[in-house]
Amino acid sequence: MLAICSDLDDTPDLATYLTISRYLNTTEMTAIGTGLGLETGNTIYFHMAPGEFSYWNTDEAGRDALHALMRSGHIDCFHSYGDLAVRREQAGVCLEALAANDCHPTIWVDHAVAPTNFGPDIMFGRGDIAGDPAYHADLTLAAGVRYVWTGRVTSCLGQEVTYSPWTGLARRPDTRAALNTAKDIAKTLRGTLGDAKYSMHAGNRLTRCVTLRDGSRATEFIRCNPHPYGVSVGDHAAGIHEVLTREALSRLVTRQGYCILYTHLGKHVTPGKIFTDAAMAAFEALADEQGRGNLLVTTTTRLLDYHQMRQKIVISQNAPFLDVESHGQTLDGMTIYDVPEGTVLRIDGKPSLYLSNPPDHLGRTSISLPFRRLTYPL
C-alpha cells in the first residue's frame, strides 16, 4: 500500500496545485494529460509570505476549492500553519475558518522550521510547548488531528516488514548509494540500541505512539524516500522518476510493506506542463501496478487508518459466527484469511455482508470488506 504524501512547498499557484490533484486522482482529461485514478491526499499551509501559494494567499474561490478537497479527503494534512504563523491566535483563526466549512484534516506534517511545528529535534518546533506564543497542539488535536509527522524519513522501502538496507543500493551500486545505505543502517542500529530518535527505524515501523511536550498523545508516522542517494534527493516533481522506478515499485510489492512517500510535487515543476515525461511515466507505472491489483494507492489518512485498524480490531470465531469488534476503527479493506464457507460475519454484533476473495498468490482464500474509493469533488 502506498500513499503519496506531498508537501506543497514552492507550488507556484492554485492552478498548479489543483491540476496535480486532478491528474493524480481522476481519470478525466486534465490540463497535463489523462488522469490516473491514484487516490492521493495533499497538504496545505496558511500564513506564508506574499506570492507563495497558501490558504490565505489564494482568493475566496480558491479557498472554496480547498474546502471541497478537505471535505472529500483529498487534502488531509496540515503542513504547519506556515512560515509566518508565530502566535496561537493565528492557529485559532485558521481552525475557525476550517470548522466553519466543515473541514477537519486528520494529519499534521511539520514544515521546514515553522514555529508551529511539533518536532523538537529535527524540525525545531514550538507548537506543542504549553505557554509558548506558538502553542496550538491542544487546539489542533481537538480539531481532529490524530497523526503527526515530525521529520523522520527512512530510505528503506516498505515499512512494517523486515528491514532491508538494500532497497536503494541495488539500483545504484556506487559510492554515494553505499554511503546512504550505511547512514540508514546506522540510524537503524542507533534505534535498536535505544536512541528514541530512531525507534521507528529500529523495527522498520510505520507508526508509534508519541507524547507531545504538552502531554497530549498522538500517533507519529515515518515517511520514506527510497532514492539511492538519500532521503532528500529527488524529493520533488523533477526527481520523482528516480524514486518511483519500476524496480522500486516491484520491490515494494514483493516486500508487501507500506510506503508513505516523502515528496514535494509542486517543487521544481516544468513551466506549462508541470511534470516531465519521465515523471508522468513514473506515475503511469504506479497506476499500472495498481491496475494489476499488486498495489493500492490511497491517501495518507486512509493508509494510516488501515494500519491502525489492523492493530486495534478484535476478532473471535464461534462457528458459524465470526465476530469483529471494531473499537471505532474504519474497517474499509479489512481482510481475514482462512474463513470457513458459510461463516456469518458480525461487526459489533450486527450481521454484515462481505466479499469472498479467490485464492491469493499463496493459494489462501480470504474475505474482505470493500475498500470504497473517495469521490473527487471538483
Ligand SMILES: [Zn+2]
Ligand atoms: Zn514544507
